[in-house]
Structure formats: C-alpha cells, structure tokens
C-alpha cells in the first residue's frame with residue numbers, strides 16, 4: 001500500500017491516464033471509444049488453428065454476436081455465431097459462445113484477411129441508435145518453408161574438383177523469402193558467387209524457391225549450408241577431392257567406433273595385467289618380465 005502510493009506520487013496520476021489505454025490495448029480487452037474496439041491482429045500457419053476473441057461486457061446479456069469476413073467491395077461473409085437469421089456456419093469453424101471465441105481450424109492461405117466481430121447487447125435493442133458494436137480483426141496466415149535441401153555438382157579434372165555448383169531449394173512456403181548462404185570458412189567473396197536466385201513474384205499460393213552458387217575450388221575444401229527463415233540445411237562439403245560424400249566420416253559413427261576400440265584396449269590391458277600379476281606372484285623377480293609383456297602389447 002505504502003509502495004504503491006509513493007509510486008503514484010512519484011509518477012503522477014496523469015501518467016496512469018496515458019498508461020491505461022496502452023494496457024487495455026496490449027491485453028486486447030476493452031474499448032474505450034464506445035463500441036469500436038482496437039483492431040486485433042492474429043497470425044496463423046497453413047494447417048494450424050486460430051481463435052478470435054470478441055471482447056464483450058460479460059455482465060450484460062447479448063442480443064446477437066457473430067463473426068464475419070470482410071471481402072472485396074465491402075461485402076461480408078457470415079462465419080459463425082448468433083445471427084437474427086438462421087445462417088449456416090462456415091466449415092472448419094467452431095463457436096465457443098460462453099467465451100465469445102471463434103476457432104478456425106486447418107487454416108489455408110485464403111483465410112488471411114479482415115474479419116469483424118459484430119454484436120449487440122439486449123439493453124440496446126430498443127434504443128434509437130441500436131448500439132451495434134464492431135471489433136475489427138486482422139488475420140495473417142503464412143506457411144513455413146521446408147528445411148532447405150542442398151546439392152552439389154563439381155567440375156573435375158582427373159578426380160580433382162575445379163569448380164562446384166551448389167543448389168539450395170526450399171518448398172511450400174509463403175510469403176516468398178530470400179535464401180541465405182553460409183560458407184563456414186569465410187573465404188574471400190571473389191572465390192564464390194551466387195549464379196541465380198529463383199524467387200517467385202508475389203503470388204497467393206505456396207511457392208518453392210531456390211538459389212545456386214558457384215565455388216572456386218582453388219581454395220580447397222569448404223563447408224557450406226543455406227538457410228531460409230532461420231531453418232538451416234545440412235552442412236555439405238564442397239570441393240572435397242575425396243570421392244563420394246557417403247565415405248565422408250559421420251562423427252557419431254567415429255565416436256562409437258572409438259568407444260568400442262577403447263573398451264577392447266582396456267579389457268586387454270586388464271587381462272594382461274592380471275596374467276602378469278599371476279606370473280609375478282609365481283616368480284620372485286617379476287619386474288623384467290612385466291616390462292617385456294607390456295612391450296608386446298604395443299607391437
């Protein structure tokens with residue numbers, strides 16, 4: 001109590017007047033300007049769900065409440081909710097009347113756009129201006145590109161690569177994105193260049209994108225990957241003179257093999273030690289013998 005009152009004196013009540021609408025706006029809870037709430041903005045991904053919330057005064061009874069989509073030329077399409085006429089709800093929608101929420105399932109790109117929650121309180125039915133309230137809602141549906149696929153074709157002379165063309169592709173995303181190249185040795189930009197970016201002009205459907213880069217192999221072996229939207233491809237080896245990528249070492253396999261070898265080595269040492277200890281016990285002067293056996297292990 002003490003803390004909050006000193007806080008108030010410090011900042012002054014005027015600041016609260018500025019902060020209150022901001023807090024209401026962030027929580028998306030209410031409307032201070034009589035009926036027209038602040039626009040709400042939602043994001044969805046193709047195949048996902050979204051839930052539109054219509055902020056109403058829970059202490060009042062509603063006469064009607066429904067969601068509609070605003071289409072071109074200012075027309076509306078009824079989505080779901082209570083309407084004065086018995087209208088068929090759109091597929092893939094479900095109304096939660098208690099919480100004034102409409103769910104839309106299995107989103108598609110064409111669900112993007114402007115929506116409205118349209119409602120009236122029972123108390124306002126017989127008033128002259130019939131206070132109808134509108135909440136504006138914006139929905140933006142995007143699609144994440146697949147993990148980029150990276151492939152490599154090299155020009156060789158006698159098995160030694162001279163120049164490699166690396167292609168990076170990502171599928172079924174929206175909107176169009178730029179492919180980013182990651183060359184992990186940070187060689188001079190003169191030694192490689194992007195030959196082609198296949199980006200698709202603005203469309204309303206899912207797009208595939210690709211980029212092709214060329215690497216001059218005089219710099220030796222390189223590690224390269226590409227990224228779209230923060231998702232990175234596998235890292236490939238470019239300009240490697242060792243033949244097929246299948247033979248390139250997998251770190252997990254190497255680790256496993258090393259573990260097994262170390263395990264065998266430890267077992268062997270124990271066995272030899274046991275044997276030499278037994279031999280030692282049998283002989284009074286065991287030390288030279290032990291040295292000899294251990295030397296044999298190494299050979």
Ligand SMILES: *[C@@H]1O[C@H](CO)[C@@H](O)[C@H](O)[C@H]1NC(C)=O
Nearest residue numbers: 045047048049050104105106
């Ligand atoms: C969408 O909603 C359905 C039904 O509630 C649920 O099974 C599914 O996991 C949801 N999908 C996503 C991407 O949230």
Ligand SMILES: *[C@@H]1O[C@H](CO)[C@@H](O)[C@H](O)[C@H]1NC(C)=O
Nearest residue numbers: 094095096097098099100101
């Ligand atoms: C809505 O509220 C009513 C009354 O409180 C309750 O009986 C009903 O089960 C609720 N419906 C849902 C879907 O929560």
Ligand SMILES: *[C@@H]1O[C@H](CO)[C@@H](O)[C@H](O)[C@H]1NC(C)=O
Nearest residue numbers: 043112139140141142174175
């Ligand atoms: C939708 O969201 C994407 C990614 O956040 C953005 O690039 C695009 O401009 C947005 N579109 C609209 C119509 O708001």
Ligand SMILES: *[C@@H]1O[C@H](CO)[C@@H](O)[C@H](O)[C@H]1NC(C)=O
Nearest residue numbers: 183184185186187188189190
């Ligand atoms: C890569 O090299 C350039 C030029 O040599 C340098 O400016 C840049 O900081 C380097 N970047 C990294 C990540 O090492």
Ligand SMILES: *[C@@H]1O[C@H](CO)[C@@H](O)[C@H](O)[C@H]1NC(C)=O
Nearest residue numbers: 170171172205206207208209
């Ligand atoms: C994108 O690539 C996928 C998989 O290769 C293919 O099925 C789809 O038709 C392509 N889409 C376009 C717009 O080219």
Ligand SMILES: *[C@@H]1O[C@H](CO)[C@@H](O)[C@H](O)[C@H]1NC(C)=O
Nearest residue numbers: 162163191215216217218219
């Ligand atoms: C690769 O770089 C070397 C050295 O800079 C240059 O002599 C050669 O012409 C380049 N090769 C290609 C195919 O650009």
